[in-house]
Amino acid sequence: MQALENLTLAFFLAATIVQLAYWLGVFSRLALYRQPPPAQQPQEPISVIVCARNEAENLQKNLPSLLAQDYPDFEVIVVNDASTDKTLSVLLDFQRKNPKLRVVNLTTKINRGKKAALSKGIEAANFDLLFLTDADCRPASDQWLSFMQPFVKGRVKVGLGYSPYLRATGVLNAFIRFETVYSAIQYFSFAFAGLPYMGVGRNLAYRKSLFVQHGGFATHTEVTSGDDDLFVNEVADSRNTRVVLSPDTFVFSTPKSSWRGYYRQKTRHLSTGARYKLKHKLLLGLISGSHFGHYMSGIALAFFFELEMIVIINYLARMGVVSLMYYWILRKLRDPWLLPWVPLFDALYILYYLLFTPALFKTKEPWT
Known part of the structure; x- marks a missing residue:
């Protein structure tokens, strides 16, 4: 049992670190991006x-x-x-x-x-x-x-x-x-x-x-x-x-x-992901896997191993970074009304993964 607890804890910490690396190292590029004004030049047809x-x-x-x-x-x-x-x-x-x-x-x-x-x-x-x-x-x-x-x-x-x-x-x-x-x-x-x-x-x-x-x-x-x-x-x-x-x-x-x-639309769109270049599939899979793993292993640690404090500290650390990035990005994308929804939808995204991951392996697509 102790070995399982240690393994779950290690997975939770690793998933949290990967998530923080993506949000601070990659997604921050959008949060901090400043769009330059369009250059003055002849306008092409x-x-x-x-x-x-x-x-x-x-x-x-x-x-x-x-x-x-x-x-x-x-x-x-x-x-x-x-x-x-x-x-x-x-x-x-x-x-x-x-x-x-x-x-x-x-x-x-x-x-x-x-x-x-x-x-x-x-x-x-x-x-x-x-x-x-x-x-x-x-x-x-x-x-x-x-x-x-x-x-x-x-x-x-x-x-x-x-x-x-x-x-x-x-x-x-x-x-x-x-x-x-x-x-x-x-x-x-x-x-x-x-x-x-x-x-x-x-x-x-x-x-x-x-x-x-x-x-x-x-x-x-x-x-x-x-x-x-x-x-x-x-x-x-x-x-x-x-x-x-x-x-x-x-x-x-x-x-x-x-x-x-919405389900039919997303199933059709997501079915193309299996054809992305391998490097893109690996990077995107790591985002999804670490996001899913952060929540699921955290839930396991809190409910089965009584490590609520470790889970809460790591959750708050990640959510603090995520919320800050969303604050800047939503202002840039002109939808600040979404900010109060971020903690809820970020957590519910594990259901999104469970629901739509099979679409990546479908060979037939709906014709809509």
């Missing part, structure tokens, strides 16, 4: 690409904000991915009123997900610099293109933007926003550390020439998701990738309103 399948209502709400960007030379390409609602008629109506809008109409759904539709949109793009977003997304301001474009220049071929979810009432909304922030903490911080491993297609920029050079989505066409994170995981490196975090470049999206819808 941009192709904004949106894939839409049965998105008539969202396009009515959000397409005007894309077309109204304060930028001298850009086009908005919307790919109608074999919609069965009024998506096409909505797009044609917008197109008659705004010459910046171009419509690519696909009459047959080629495959699951949006990779085929996105590839068609990229093929139709007139310009090399591509900005990607979704039909249910809306830029925070008309400066999205103007503020983000200057950072994707020269050797920088990939621009990682932030796409938060809109704030609403309820625990589900708060948790979705928390999970979005926590994911952003990881992939932005690793990008700052020279290890970019993913981006989010709701707010992502890259070069058409880069897409063509790497054969598009050829290495993972059979995977429903991954048009954003798997592509970035394949092509991004420490030299060609830049994070852009000006609040004017944020692109907001409406989150799922039901737990079932």
